[in-house]
Amino acid sequence: MARISLILILFMNTDATAQSTFVPNYDENKVVNYSLPDLGDIVGEKINNVSQWEKAKGKWLQIYASEMYGIFPSKKISVTSKLLVQKPILNGKAEMNVWEVSLAGKLKVHLIGFIPLGTPVKAALLGLNFCGINTVFMDADIPVSSKYVICNESPFFNNHIANNKAVGTQEDKWQIEKVINAGYASFSVACADFEEDFPDGYKEGVRTILANDLKVNPKDWSAMSAWAWGLSKMLDVIKTLPELKNTKMILHGHSRMGKASLWAAANDTRFDAVIAIQSGEGGAALLRRNFGEGIEPITTRFPHWFLPDFAKYAGNESTLPFDQHILLSLIAPRPLFVSSALDDQWADPKGEFLSAKEAGVAYQLYRKKGITEVNMPDTEVLVGKNVNYYIRKGKHEVNALDWDYFLKFIPKVVSGDF
Ligand code: GTR
Numbered sequence: 001m002a003r004i005s006l007i008l009i010l011f012m013n014t015d016a017t018a019q020s021t022f023v024p025n026y027d028e029n030k031v032v033n034y035s036l037p038d039l040g041d042i043v044g045e046k047i048n049n050v051s052q053w054e055k056a057k058g059k060w061l062q063i064y065a066s067e068m069y070g071i072f073p074s075k076k077i078s079v080t081s082k083l084l085v086q087k088p089i090l091n092g093k094a095e096m097n098v099w100e101v102s103l104a105g106k107l108k109v110h111l112i113g114f115i116p117l118g119t120p121v122k123a124a125l126l127g128l129n130f131c132g133i134n135t136v137f138m139d140a141d142i143p144v145s146s147k148y149v150i151c152n153e154s155p156f157f158n159n160h161i162a163n164n165k166a167v168g169t170q171e172d173k174w175q176i177e178k179v180i181n182a183g184y185a186s187f188s189v190a191c192a193d194f195e196e197d198f199p200d201g202y203k204e205g206v207r208t209i210l211a212n213d214l215k216v217n218p219k220d221w222s223a224m225s226a227w228a229w230g231l232s233k234m235l236d237v238i239k240t241l242p243e244l245k246n247t248k249m250i251l252h253g254h255s256r257m258g259k260a261s262l263w264a265a266a267n268d269t270r271f272d273a274v275i276a277i278q279s280g281e282g283g284a285a286l287l288r289r290n291f292g293e294g295i296e297p298i299t300t301r302f303p304h305w306f307l308p309d310f311a312k313y314a315g316n317e318s319t320l321p322f323d324q325h326i327l328l329s330l331i332a333p334r335p336l337f338v339s340s341a342l343d344d345q346w347a348d349p350k351g352e353f354l355s356a357k358e359a360g361v362a363y364q365l366y367r368k369k370g371i372t373e374v375n376m377p378d379t380e381v382l383v384g385k386n387v388n389y390y391i392r393k394g395k396h397e398v399n400a401l402d403w404d405y406f407l408k409f410i411p412k413v414v415s416g417d418f
Pocket of ligand 1: 255256293
C-alpha cells in the first residue's frame with residue numbers, strides 16, 4: 001500500500017503548484033469516527049420543514065462563503081454577447097455557435113454551444129472545460145484559447161498553452177454527438193477564461209478585473225468561486241436564446257470542475273440539476289473522512305481554489321461547521337447525480353456516496369426521495385431517486401459509459417418523474 005500511495009502522490013502531483021508531504025489513507029479500517037453536522041446546526045434548531053430549511057440555507061451559504069469557497073458575487077453586471085461562429089455540424093443534426101461574451105465590458109470569454117436542429121431542445125447542459133473550447137469538439141473553426149490551461153500534453157499544448165493541434169483532444173469527455181442525438185443542447189466554457197488555474201491566476205481574471213464592478217475584494221473569493229460565478233454568467237447568456245428559454249439547465253463538471261458546479265448550483269437556483277463527476281475533496285466527498293485526498297494536500301497544491309484560511313481545517317476536520325453533505329443538501333430539491341470511479345480512490349468514492357446519501361435528509365423535506373440503499377452499489381448500478389449515485393470501474397476521467405448513465409438521468413430531470 002505504501003508503494004501505491006507513493007506512486008499516487010507522485011502521479012497526482014503532476015499539476016501541483018507545491019509539494020505536499022501528506023500520506024493519503026486508503027485503508028477503510030483507518031478511517032476515524034466522525035459525526036456529521038445536522039442541517040439545523042447553523043440555526044440552532046431541528047429542521048422539520050421546508051420553510052425552516054429555506055431560512056437555514058442562506059446561513060449555510062454564508063458560512064461556506066466565509067470559511068471555504070469565498071464570496072459568490074451577487075452584484076449584477078452587464079453581460080453582452082457577440083456571435084463569432086455559427087455553422088451546422090454533424091451532417092446538419094446540430095448547430096455549433098461560438099459567442100464572445102463580454103462581462104461588464106471589461107473581460108471577454110468564449111462560450112461554445114451545440115444546439116440540436118429541427119427538433120425542440122429537450123434540455124441543455126453546461127459545463128466548464130479544462131483546456132479551452134476547441135478541445136471539446138473536432139472543428140477547426142473553433143477559436144483556440146490563448147490562456148494558461150490545465151492540459152499540457154505535447155504536441156497539443158506547449159507550456160500549458162494550446163495550439164491548433166489541441167482541437168478535439170477532449171471530445172471523449174464531452175460526447176457532443178451522443179448528447180445531440182438524445183435531443184439535448186451542450187454548452188461549454190473554459191475555466192481559464194474566468195481565472196487561470198495557478199495561484200497568481202486571479203491577477204488577470206474576474207476577481208481582479210471586475211473587482212470594482214462586483215464590489216468584492218479579489219482576496220475575498222477564490223478560483224472555485226470565480227469558476228462557479230462564471231457558470232452563472234454563461235447561464236445569463238443561454239437564457240436569452242429563444243429556443244432554450246424554457247428548457248431545463250443541467251450543470252455538469254468533472255473533478256475540480258465538479259466542485260465548481262456544485263458550488264454554482266448551491267448559489268444559483270436557475271440551475272435545475274447537477275451532475276458532479278468524481279468531484280472528490282472539496283466537492284461531493286465528505287471532508288471528515290480521512291481517505292484519499294485531504295484538506296492538507298488540496299490546500300497546499302492548490303492554495304487558490306479556496307480561501308487561504310480554509311487550510312486551518314487540515315487535521316482539524318471535526319471543527320468544520322459543515323461537511324459536504326450540506327453542500328449537496330443546498331441543491332435540494334433539484335435532481336443531483338454524484339458519480340465516482342473505482343480506481344479514483346484519491347477522490348474517495350465511498351465518501352462521495354455517503355455524502356450523497358446523507359443529503360437525502362434535505363430532499364425528504366420536499367417529499368423527494370434520495371438514496372435508500374444502505375451500502376455502496378456494485379459498479380455500474382445506478383441507485384437513488386432525486387439523488388442518483390453510480391460508480392464504474394476504471395480511472396479518473398469522463399468517458400462514453402459515464403454519459404450513458406447521465407443520459408438515463410437527464411430524461412428524469414426533464415419529466416420530473418423520479
Ligand atoms: C487533482 C486534485 C483533485 C481533482 C483533480 C482534477 O490533482 O487533487 O482534487 O480536482 O486534480 O481536477 O482533475
